[in-house]
Amino acid sequence: MRVKRYIVDSMPEALDKIRIDLGQDAIILNSKPIKTGGIFGLFGKQQIEVVAAVDEKEAEKPKRTPAQPSREPIIRAAAANPTAAKRAYQSMAADALANTVAETVAPPDPIVLADAGSVTVRERAPLTAQGGEQSALTRTVNQEDAAQAPRSQEAGGKPAAAAHAGSDQLAVEVRHMRQMFEKLLTSDSRQQLPQPIQTVRDRLLQQEVTEEAASEIIRQLIMEAEPGWEAAEAVKRAEELIIQSLQKAVIEPVGIESNVRYAFFFGPTGVGKTTTIAKLAANCMLKEKRKIGFITADTYRIAAVEQLKTYANILNVPFEVVFSPKEIPQAMERLSGCDLVFVDTAGRNYRNDEYVQGIRELVVADQNSLNFMVLSLASKYSDMRTIIRNFGDVPVSRVIFTKADETEAYGAMLNVAAETNFSISYITTGQNVPDDIIVATPRLIANMIMGE
Incomplete structure (x- = not known):
């Protein structure tokens, strides 16, 4: 396994360098803010230290076609080290790569947008590695080669449904990855979650909130978490998140309207x-x-x-x-x-x-x-x-x-x-x-x- 350390100004810069140096199969093991330069620790420049690694055997394997992205490096990291997997997932969601479209807010379920040349699967990102900003995990798959097959099938009288089938399969893959990481991020391990957020999670489960609904609230809390948060502040913020999620479910006024017979x-x-x-x-x-x-x-x-x-x-x-x-x-x-x-x-x-x-x-x-x-x-x-x-x-x-x-x-x-x-x-x-x-x-x- 090759391990490399980067000192960068932003996560997009780190992701570009990692992709160039280590390839698409690399995973981020750790990221943290540091100060460089200055005098006696003062007037230093705020930067980010990122540690990434790649399995050399994986790097030597032939590249997969874009229509079939692999989850193996991430799943292998998740099984070996849940904390590292959490950081990898956060870093993946930090910002879009050079060829992706960033979104500040994305719906919880995958949205498949298909056009003539590409298929984009957008998934809500739980956390960035820097500053807790919300972004979208967006993966664009170039299907120019795959589009040739449907066109040739049209010439032979067959329906051109291959592109839609491929996009549906990709959406299912992303949904499975999301569910796996939600389980990792919200598993019952106090070493993974800060104590104030763990207090909120314990309260939600005590109130018999489903694992899926609790995961969504915890994920948003992690995105907004600030250093030095107390349990009371986390609980208050969780309450506000619940209020936001209930806005569509409670129609005001909720009484029986005058036109109802x-x-x-x-x-x-x-x-x-x-x-x-x-x-x-x-x-x-x-x-x-x-x-x-x-x-x-x-x-x-x-x-x-x-x-x-x-x-x-x-x-x-x-x-x-x-x-x-x-x-x-x-x-x-x-x-x-x-x-x-x-x-x-x-x-x-x-x-x-x-x-x-x-x-x-x-x-x-x-x-x-x-x-x-x-x-x-x-x-x-x-x-x-x-x-x-x-x-x-x-x-x-x-x-x-x-x-x-x-x-x-x-x-x-x-x-x-x-x-x-x-x-x-x-x-x-x-x-x-x-x-x-x-x-x-x-x-x-x-x-x-x-x-x-």
């Missing part, structure tokens, strides 16, 4: 749909002065009809019972004088395809209706994910999280926001009607997760 509520059994309906109905009636009506299709659970009927009597609002989806239009017609009608559905086993199909036939998806999926924070996120998947055919407008008072882990809200396109609207905190329900906001959810 029907609000459907569905979800698994025991999550508190009926009580949640009573809370929202009371608030709409008492605070917004809207005429409210109730429809229940929950004729399976014992006393379910009586429960919602009791709330209807307390609020003095009309109440209808339906036994099948075909009866919904008639019930809506009888409640046509109401400004807003709340529809309660039966809570049954979400693994039952027949029940899910019944919900699909019951709910209405148009501009005058909202469909609320009700999920319990007291349930495991693995079960919650299964519920969401099984209700995939039901048009979900927004999500309500219940039973926040029965758990200390609130990471499921961040997980749902990260993995779905659902909007989070309300959080219930008890059984008192109408008080124990609050509007979900990004800051509220971030405070719940980070413990403030």
Whole structure:
């Protein structure tokens, strides 16, 4: 193995020299800022010391075609030394090479941009080796030779799909590399992460945030980390990152808009749909002065009809019972004088395809209706994910999280926001009607997760 040390002014300069001296298979073992020159350590010039190495056997191998880039040097370094791999990954992301296009912000999933002469795969870079600036890991593959084959196939009457297939394969390769480095960067090793950032990671995992969502937050923290950070500062910054990630998942205002005529509520059994309906109905009636009506299709659970009927009597609002989806239009017609009608559905086993199909036939998806999926924070996120998947055919407008008072882990809200396109609207905190329900906001959810 050849090892070489460089003293440079910037990481792009180092990458150019490494590529010229050691080739494309070289990896960066270490990089750190140093001062050169000056008198007695004063007035020195700020530079960067970079140590790179290459396996001579790898350098002697014939060069691969650009359409099939190799991950072997990086994977071998990752297996031998995770810390070195982390630095190599950071250095790769420092800035684009001379023939790449740098981006300050890139989406987490690979984006494939194809044109007549090249295929570019852009991947978000977790960290630069100098100063923590954000850049994009961009790899451009010249496919002039590969393009000849599709053109010759066109002449023979075959479709020109080879370029697209090659770009898709390259995107998959980059995605696998990204996942591998995320695991290395966020593995449970306190020697790899600074203590303040490790504190944030421990908190996220304690809150049952998924490994993928936690990795994204930790990666952004590493990019913004400053020397001398205390745990409280890291936690505060993590909270701000969570708020940013939730901006698209929480639509403001999150209340039930004035143009909405029907609000459907569905979800698994025991999550508190009926009580949640009573809370929202009371608030709409008492605070917004809207005429409210109730429809229940929950004729399976014992006393379910009586429960919602009791709330209807307390609020003095009309109440209808339906036994099948075909009866919904008639019930809506009888409640046509109401400004807003709340529809309660039966809570049954979400693994039952027949029940899910019944919900699909019951709910209405148009501009005058909202469909609320009700999920319990007291349930495991693995079960919650299964519920969401099984209700995939039901048009979900927004999500309500219940039973926040029965758990200390609130990471499921961040997980749902990260993995779905659902909007989070309300959080219930008890059984008192109408008080124990609050509007979900990004800051509220971030405070719940980070413990403030």
